[in-house]
Amino acid sequence: MTTPKVTLANRNALARRRSRLLLYGVLITLSVLFLAPLVWNTLYALKSGAENSSVHVHLLPQHPEWGNFHSALTMIDFARYTGNTIFLAGISAVLVTASSSLVGFGFARLRGRGRGPLFTIMLATTMVPQILTVIPTYVIFTRLDLINTYWPWVLWGLASSPFNVFLFRQAFAGLPRELEEAAILDGCGYFRIFVQIFLPLVRPVIATSFILSFTWVWGDFITPSIFLQGDNTTLGVAMAAGYSENGIVLKNVLAAGTIFYVLPVLVLFFVAQRSFARGVATSGLKG
Incomplete structure (x- = not known):
């Protein structure tokens, strides 16, 4: 009488093992596909200019040119431009996250006429390609004498991001209303509720918004x-x-420079990947 049960259990275990192996196989294949461009770029950076332009293509560099990485750091003021980019991306990410969280809190917790249509209009702006708004904004900032300054990014940051607003709105909408009602009974205003109660509960979404805005x-x-x-x-x-x-792009040096270029973003993602995944997962789809 126990033989069918044992057989069924073995079949279930075998099916789970096969599905796990299939999942691992898919993940390994995707990892190889994602890493292939980075590996190819690294190998390309180690080749000399003559080897890259040769008609005989070799996958591995015949004579690795490690000096290409040194050239990538010295041909331009790498430290200065890196500092510019970190400052610009950092200040923009902080402002976008702060403004988007505030707007998302308003859409999630405050009641008012026209809230639904305004939220729909805001989400609809995500379908407008960025390239369509570059020229109009350039004309505006030219007349305001803000070209060649970082003020445009500050103003864009204060204007929030529709996608990040959506993330915060979904996160705030999923929190119990009892927290808000208890805080109001204790004499808290909405801004204090937002800062002291709601923001600490959506830290993964804050990390997600910051990473997306920074990158x-x-x-x-x-x-x-x-x-x-x-x-x-x-x-x-x-x-x-x-x-x-002499007007000729040094592709091998450029390839070496791109490796340095992606390192800060990779470090940021690996440091905050757990919060990033939790932020996307816990934002939910609650209306």
Whole structure:
């Protein structure tokens, strides 16, 4: 009588083992696909200019040129442009996170006429490509004499981000209303409720908003190339223009520079990846 039960249990265990192996296989395949461009870029950076332009393509560098990494750091003022980018991305991420959390709290916890349509209109702006707004904003900031300054990013940060507002709104909407009612009975205003009670409960979403905002500004190339000039520009723009000799782009040096370029973002993500994953997962879909 126990044989069928044992057989069924064995079949279930075998099915779970197969599904786990399949999952691991998919994850390993995806990891290889994601890492392949980084590995290829590293190998390309170790090749000499003659080897990269040769008709005979070799996967591995024949004579590794470690000096390409030194050239990437010395051909431009790498430290200065890195500092510019970190400052610009950092201040923008802080302001976007602060303003988006405040707006998201308002949409989630405050009642008012037109709240629903306003939220819908705000989300609809995410479908407008950024490139369509570059020229109008450039004209506006030119007339305000803010070109080649960091003030545009400050103003954009104060205006919040629709996607981040959505994340905060979903997180705040999922918190118990009893917390808010108890705080009101104790004499707290909404701003104090927001700062002292609600914000500490959505720390993963704060981390998510900061990471998304930071990486967006860090990886942006079009806006800094238009709004900033000279020593005020960002690292990506400086790399695109600085790694050349006699008008010829040194692709191997550029490849070495891109490895340094992605390191801060990778470090930020690995440090905060757990909070990032929790923030996306706990934002929920509650209306």
